[in-house]
Amino acid sequence: MRIALLVYDGMTALDAVGPYDSLSRLPEADIVTVSPDGGPVTCGGGIVIQAAASLDNVDRADVLIVPGGMPSALRGLLGDAAVMEWLRRIDQTSRYTCSVCTGALLLASAGVLRNRAAATHWRAHDALAALGATPVADRVHVDGKYLTSGGVSAGIDMGLVLCGLLVGRELGEAIELSMHYAPQPPFGTGNPATALTPARRQLIEERLRN
Known part of the structure; x- marks a missing residue:
């Protein structure tokens, strides 16, 4: 099962690492980090992640995950025709297309969330609506094959929901337990x-x- 995880300069590290951790515990999961040019990316907080592939190297995936990021980073990607086209192409054949936090803005800009309900960071609801999606306040929202989550930490929840959809509740529960995921803010x-x-x-x- 191939999982394509988009990474880019200025993204929020936990948006990517949160779902990555749970999904990496799935049997036979092949998670590929994909950056626009295949090179390393620097997250908003300064953490550097080495991508495994470029957009040109990945033409299909069973699961697509798009993390959110800093406003300046998002503005750059929203205007990147190659990124938008890649998102549309992967979505055409994906089993699940997912976003964390403001990653929903990228999916919406690519047109794949048009007229769909979607979650995102609460500060981005107006921006999401302007791109043709209907913002909801859910921590994780499932609309057909589309899974979207609220801000940052909600990506952990989204990853676990996705695990349950992919391999069933029993294994999903086991993964949640193995992560000791019992948040008490x-x-x-x-x-x-x-x-x-x-x-x-x-x-x-x-x-x-x-």
């Missing part, structure tokens, strides 16, 4: 709907912008 402000107060949420947003 210390502050409880990870979802804007449950953030402490409107004032506190505004403060958090201001700090994120600075």
Whole structure:
């Protein structure tokens, strides 16, 4: 089972590594990291990931995963005709097409999420709607063969949901246990709907912008 994981300069490392970890535990999983030119990429936080292939080297995959990234990185890819064409080409024959966080913007820009409901980072809902998809607040949303997740850490959940779809609930549960995945966030402000107060949420947003 070939899994193509797009990587690019400025992407959020956990968006890629989160689902990678769970999917790498699947039997017979062949995960190929794909960058536009096949070279190494530097994530938004400075971590360097060496790609295994370029867009030209991968013409099909059973699963496509597109992580999100920094706004400047996304703007560059949204205008990259080669990347958009590659996403459309892989999606044509994929069993599942998936995104993490703002990776949904790339899929939507390529046209594969048009008129579909999709999850993304809560700050990107308006941008996703402008690209023809319908944003939802789900942590993981499944619409046919399309799996999309909310921001960053939700990619771990998406990876586990995908494991269950690919190999069944029993093995999916075993993978979740092997990862010791039982999150207990210390502050409880990870979802804007449950953030402490409107004032506190505004403060958090201001700090994120600075």
